[in-house]
Amino acid sequence: MPQYPNRQFLDFEKPIKELYEQIDDTRKLAEKNPKIDYKSNIEQLEAAIIEKRKEITQHLTPWQRVQLSRHPDRPYTLKYIEKMCTNFVELHGDRTFKDDKAMVGGFAELDGETVMILGQQKGTNTKLRQLRNFGMANPEGYRKALRLMKLAEKFNKPVIALIDTPGAYPGLEAEERGQGEAIARNIFEMIRLKVPVIVVIIGEGASGGALGIGVGDRVLMMENTWYTVISPESCSSILWRSWEKKEVAAEQLRLTATDMKGFGLVDEIVHEPLGGAHWDYTEAANILKSYLVKNLQEIKNKTPEQRVNERIEKYGHMGFWEETAMAGAPELGKRESPEDLL
Known part of the structure; x- marks a missing residue:
């Protein structure tokens, strides 16, 4: 042991x-x-x-899974790249402003195939956490990610995006440089990428910070991670003016992998080593690698046009709602569950 x-x-x-x-x-x-x-x-x-x-x-409760996703010993993007890939060549900069250390990426070999692998990176100690801005990317980070994805498309190489962020950086300077536009541009462009794209939530998947690299043919989610529009603490502070209700918020947000799979927002749940990925980095990476290789083989058999069209259809059918007709107005119809969208 x-x-x-x-x-x-x-x-x-x-x-x-x-x-x-x-x-x-x-x-x-x-x-x-x-x-x-x-x-x-x-x-x-x-x-x-x-x-x-x-x-x-x-x-495990939803809040405990949130805690596991933030575990200080949990493997981050570079650790997964180290354990899953060989010949990793990190690429830097967005060619516009600077290199964002919170977003990393580059070409690597996965099971003998060249891929572009990228994702948010957190630090393993206080100094590195500051350097990596706690995994919160600025606009230049998302523009770097898009540059790398376009480079992968140019050379016809698959893209793998690993998500682990508490959110995009909310600072004034980030907004001045177009944080919202950078994330929206990435979503728009990722829908249209002609190469296979696989997205994996390996830790925290919060809001637009996750969506900025979160559009793909397949979206996988590790079992002790979360994916939602807002963190439980922030949700609690908005609804109850206190962080004390964070556990209740985590329950109500339905943010676990099982919930996301039920809603049709992710395609597969990636199992972790007993107790969580932080117990065995090598086993966690090997499990994830097996999922990636399997999905890549399935997606590669499709034409670029098929991939783009299926991606558009996939995201266009997400969500469910109910429409209620006004008194005296004709019935508009309703959709009550994710199954209605299939």
């Missing part, structure tokens, strides 16, 4: 932390008493950790 000497634990992971502490104590006893065999005790504790991870995973 891998050891995590500097590991951080969430509140609901505390029972696992206690078991790790028992293992540490047992090992210290073994060092003091080399004649006594503590191997079986340690093996029992390691088995208990696996069982506890399984137990916790089976009963």
Whole structure:
């Protein structure tokens, strides 16, 4: 079992932390008493950790999944690229303003095939979090992403976009440089890309910050992630003037992978290692890679015209609503569920 000497634990992971502490104590006893065999005790504790991870995973609330998506030990975009790809060549700059460190991307080999892979990148420590602007891209980040996607289209290479952001950067300077236009332009252009496009929510998927690189032939979502228009904290502060109702907001927003799949907003849920992707980077990357390879093979068999038309149809049919006729007016019809749109 891998050891995590500097590991951080969430509140609901505390029972696992206690078991790790028992293992540490047992090992210290073994060092003091080399004649006594503590191997079986340690093996029992390691088995208990696996069982506890399984137990916790089976009963996660929406808010706990939000917490897992933000886990400080969770793998970010560059970690997935490192584990899934070879020969990654990072490309920089939007050729207009500057290089946005919150958005990374470049050519790489995935299972022997050249792809353009890009996504938001968070930092792993305080200094890197500031450098990466906490994964919140500025307009130049989205323009860089579009430049890379257009480059992939030029050389007929598939695009893979990994989403992990608390939102696009909301600062005044970002708005001055056209944040809204940059995101809208990306959505418009991604619909029309002639190459295969696969999108994966690997962490947080918030609002326009996610949609700016979130349009694709297939949209996948890892099971301990969230995808919605607003974070639970911000929703709580708007509705209840306090962050204290964030758990209620997470429940009502219906932001989990299961909810999104039910609404028809994502195509597939990518399973994670027991307890979450932060427990085993290699296993998490291998699982995601298998989904990517499978979907790429399916999409590549279609013509560019088919891909674009199906993309337009896919996003045009998202959502469901009900239309109510006014008194004395003719019945307008209604759509009550996602199934009506299929």
